[in-house]
Amino acid sequence: MKINKLNSIIILGLVAIISILVAQLLWTKEAFTIEQKKLSQKAHIALLEVAKKLYEGTNHELPVQNPVQKIANDYYIVNVDNEFEPDILEFYLKTEFKKMNITTDFEYAMYNCQSDEMIYGDYISLSKKKAECKKTVYFPKHKNLVYYFAVRFPNETTYLFSSMRFWFILSTALILILLIYVYSIFTLLQHKKYSELQRDFINNMTHEFKTPLASILIASKYLIEQKPIKEDKKLYTYTDIIINQGNKLNGHIEKILDIAKSDYTPLELKKESILIVPIIEEAIENIKLKYPEASINIEAVSNEYLIETDIFHFGNLVYNLLDNAIKYCNEKPEVTIKITEDNNCLKLEFTDNGIGINPKKISFIFDKFYRVQNEKSNEVNGFGLGLYYVKEICSLQNWKIKAENNPEKGVTLTLSIPYKK
Numbered sequence: 001m002k003i004n005k006l007n008s009i010i011i012l013g014l015v016a017i018i019s020i021l022v023a024q025l026l027w028t029k030e031a032f033t034i035e036q037k038k039l040s041q042k043a044h045i046a047l048l049e050v051a052k053k054l055y056e057g058t059n060h061e062l063p064v065q066n067p068v069q070k071i072a073n074d075y076y077i078v079n080v081d082n083e084f085e086p087d088i089l090e091f092y093l094k095t096e097f098k099k100m101n102i103t104t105d106f107e108y109a110m111y112n113c114q115s116d117e118m119i120y121g122d123y124i125s126l127s128k129k130k131a132e133c134k135k136t137v138y139f140p141k142h143k144n145l146v147y148y149f150a151v152r153f154p155n156e157t158t159y160l161f162s163s164m165r166f167w168f169i170l171s172t173a174l175i176l177i178l179l180i181y182v183y184s185i186f187t188l189l190q191h192k193k194y195s196e197l198q199r200d201f202i203n204n205m206t207h208e209f210k211t212p213l214a215s216i217l218i219a220s221k222y223l224i225e226q227k228p229i230k231e232d233k234k235l236y237t238y239t240d241i242i243i244n245q246g247n248k249l250n251g252h253i254e255k256i257l258d259i260a261k262s263d264y265t266p267l268e269l270k271k272e273s274i275l276i277v278p279i280i281e282e283a284i285e286n287i288k289l290k291y292p293e294a295s296i297n298i299e300a301v302s303n304e305y306l307i308e309t310d311i312f313h314f315g316n317l318v319y320n321l322l323d324n325a326i327k328y329c330n331e332k333p334e335v336t337i338k339i340t341e342d343n344n345c346l347k348l349e350f351t352d353n354g355i356g357i358n359p360k361k362i363s364f365i366f367d368k369f370y371r372v373q374n375e376k377s378n379e380v381n382g383f384g385l386g387l388y389y390v391k392e393i394c395s396l397q398n399w400k401i402k403a404e405n406n407p408e409k410g411v412t413l414t415l416s417i418p419y420k421k
Contacts, residue, residue: 010185017178024174028167035160044068046096047078053092054084074156079148086110086121089149104159109139110149209253217246269310269396277303280337283318291326291333300339305346307417313393320386321413325352346419352410362403366391
């Protein structure tokens with residue numbers, strides 16, 4: 001069900017983004033057409049005004065029929081039944097185009113009825129010098145017209161694209177978003193695939209370990225009860241070591257299985273109101289069976305701190321924090337658990353006198369299977385799952401946990417729990 005749901009979300013996301021992109025491209029095309037029409041209308045109005053001005057002060061009247069004809073998208077001719085000077089035409093063209101906010105380059109030519117040919121006027125550039133502008137441009141001759149001039153906008157397409165810069169930026173942004181989405185989905189699916197392979201490998205590996213380990217523990221427990229073994233101190237010690245190490249290995253296997261299971265189905269917490277100090281004291285007694293030389297103290301103003309949590313997982317959380325604090329220590333382990341109240345928050349600080357953590361690596365200590373490489377890493381057994389388990393329990397209950405090095409030596413892990421009296 002989860003896979004089908006994920007696939008549905010991915011497909012819906014792709015369809016939505018592609019639909020938006022297609023719509024954006026259609027809007028862009030429509031916007032280009034509208035801009036083209038606007039330029040055509042402005043050019044038409046400007047050229048009509050130029051024709052009117054060329055008729056002013058003459059004995060001729062402007063023809064009833066529209067003198068402006070659009071031959072192509074960038075090419076216009078204007079029928080003027082009257083003689084006119086090139087300089088005057090150029091002045092009027094510049095003036096009217098400026099009024100209509102037509103800011104692209106243009107070129108014009110006039111028909112000479114005496115020579116029966118088009119005479120090139122000039123290339124008017126708004127961005128380049130005249131010397132840089134091309135001069136040889138072909139203007140076709142039109143029949144049935146005596147006095148007329150032609151205007152061409154050679155950079156019309158570029159001008160229209162520049163006026164639509166916002167649309168192209170938006171389209172480019174959408175394409176980038178689509179590419180990022182596709183890449184993210186691909187990465188997510190790859191990560192999911194590797195995660196499933198890893199979980200399957202861990203499950204198979206640990207289950208394969210459990211069967212022979214269970215046989216070893218059963219045989220060892222039976223063996224240690226035998227009279228010859230009890231009478232031989234060395235054999236008894238060796239058998240006891242086998243049992244202890246077997247139980248330790250079995251604990252590691254169970255922890256790995258729990259973590260692998262929690263990746264697929266979240267841990268279920270059976271919350272109840274508990275006094276935390278007795279739970280911490282019980283965890284201290286258990287950890288001292290493993291590390292009898294450790295010194296662990298509780299500093300608390302009250303023993304009545306009551307919180308809503310799962311008693312089993314909270315006890316494991318405290319045990320893991322203490323175990324981690326004691327393992328990485330070169331001298332007699334000393335751990336202080338300080339409990340304080342701060343702004344509706346209960347803080348549990350686990351301070352040790354260990355070797356500390358490299359500041360560059362301290363942010364990774366809660367990652368699954370991560371172990372800091374230091375002088376104790378080869379001596380300490382583990383899989384890098386203890387603090388990951390602690391982080392998971394905290395995340396499920398919206399608790400916060402952070403680690404920081406002490407000024408002199410050791411590390412302090414601070415657990416922040418929402419708290420109301």
